[in-house]
Amino acid sequence: MSRWKPDxxxxxxxxxxxxxxxxxxxxxxxxxxxxxxGLTKRTFFRYFADKREVLFSGTEELERxxxxxxxxxSADATPLxxxxxxxxxxxxxxxxxxxxxxIRAGIVAANPELQERELIKLQNLAGAITATLRARxxxxxxAVLAAQAGVTVFHVAFAQWVEQDEPAxxxxxxxxxxxxxxxxxxx
Amino acid sequence: MSRWKPDxxxxxxxxxxxxxxxxxxxxxxxxxxxxxxGLTKRTFFRYFADKREVLFSGTEELERxxxxxxxxxSADATPLxxxxxxxxxxxxxxxxxxxxxxIRAGIVAANPELQERELIKLQNLAGAITATLRARxxxxxxAVLAAQAGVTVFHVAFAQWVEQDEPAxxxxxxxxxxxxxxxxxxx
Numbered sequence: 246m247s248r249w250k251p252d253x254x255x256x257x258x259x260x261x262x263x264x265x266x267x268x269x270x271x272x273x274x275x276x277x278x279x280x281x282x283g284l285t286k287r288t289f290f291r292y293f294a295d296k297r298e299v300l301f302s303g304t305e306e307l308e309r310x311x312x313x314x315x316x317x318x319s320a321d322a323t324p325l326x327x328x329x330x331x332x333x334x335x336x337x338x339x340x341x342x343x344x345x346x347x348i349r350a351g352i353v354a355a356n357p358e359l360q361e362r363e364l365i366k367l368q369n370l371a372g373a374i375t376a377t378l379r380a381r382x383x384x385x386x387x388a389v390l391a392a393q394a395g396v397t398v399f400h401v402a403f404a405q406w407v408e409q410d411e412p413a414x415x416x417x418x419x420x421x422x423x424x425x426x427x428x429x430x431x432x
Numbered sequence: 433m434s435r436w437k438p439d440x441x442x443x444x445x446x447x448x449x450x451x452x453x454x455x456x457x458x459x460x461x462x463x464x465x466x467x468x469x470g471l472t473k474r475t476f477f478r479y480f481a482d483k484r485e486v487l488f489s490g491t492e493e494l495e496r497x498x499x500x501x502x503x504x505x506s507a508d509a510t511p512l513x514x515x516x517x518x519x520x521x522x523x524x525x526x527x528x529x530x531x532x533x534x535i536r537a538g539i540v541a542a543n544p545e546l547q548e549r550e551l552i553k554l555q556n557l558a559g560a561i562t563a564t565l566r567a568r569x570x571x572x573x574x575a576v577l578a579a580q581a582g583v584t585v586f587h588v589a590f591a592q593w594v595e596q597d598e599p600a601x602x603x604x605x606x607x608x609x610x611x612x613x614x615x616x617x618x619x
Contacts, residue, residue: 393584430617
């Protein structure tokens with residue numbers, strides 16, 4: 246399922262996930278990760294600030310995909326429709342990451358510090374989406390509410406997606422989650 | 433505006449806010465806070481784990497008020513209407529805290545560590561609201577989406593409330609924020 250290319254960064258990610266899985270996140274060291282990948286610690290630190298960042302290496306790409314989608318939505322799209330256009334890009338990007346995402350989700354769920362880190366990353370993502378909506382002329386409150394709703398929709402769908410066996414289901418799960426939000430918010 | 437009673441906890445909160453304001457949050461020590469309140473460090477630690485917790489002393493009460501409102505909403509209330517019933521209680525509780533909330537907001541905004549703490553507290557609050565909605569028979573996804581939406585509505589209204597001079601406006605600002613969410617989510 247995994248399609249990591251044999252570049253140093255990809256090898257380090259695979260090695261880290263294997264070790265986190267085998268012996269736990271806490272006890273795994275950067276030296277062990279580098280050794281498993283057949284690389285030096287020096288090379289590790291060229292790609293990651295610390296071992297924790299291995300688990301968040303996709304964050305920037307996720308943000309870029311989402312923001313590109315929001316910025317590129319048609320000019321008459323509502324704020325939430327623009328956010329949803331970003332989710333299309335995100336879903337495409339995630340299809341081939343299902344195996345990584347599943348293992349990663351288990352590690353994060355078992356570690357409160359990683360959960361906090363995830364929370365902060367998602368909040369930063371919501372902030373970036375808010376700014377992109379503002380640049381489209383959306384009012385401040387509507388931008389915050391739509392961005393936050395989008396991140397929650399993503400989060401709910403993501404939790405379901407890593408629980409099941411169909412990598413391509415992410416887009417459908419996000420659509421269902423978005424429909425559920427619309428129905429929850431309907432007066 | 434402030435109506436802190438002269439109990440030790442209230443005196444410690446007032447003393448801490450004064451000192452944070454005068455000399456900054458970072459440089460203020462627990463010993464200074466206790467001295468300003470005319471109390472000992474020992475007494476301080478009877479009420480707060482550390483100086484940071486002074487700023488989050490209302491969190492439990494906020495959560496209790498909100499959850500009581502959700503649990504007590506009429507049986508046929510939609511998930512979001514139940515969340516909104518909690519916001520009524522929260523608004524009542526906050527009216528007399530306007531002065532505290534304004535000063536506190538400035539301190540939190542200037543300190544990334546406090547912002548992270550606030551984010552985590554809000555996320556825990558969303559989790560508790562989700563659980564209360566689940567106990568009302570709301571499905572898992574709808575509960576997460578409604579709880580998260582409620583916390584965002586609260587957050588948006590709170591940010592406006594601390595910027596203005598009318599303590600009683602919180603309920604109206606939350607209602608406006610909720611209406612904006614409904615309109616953002618409308619297809």
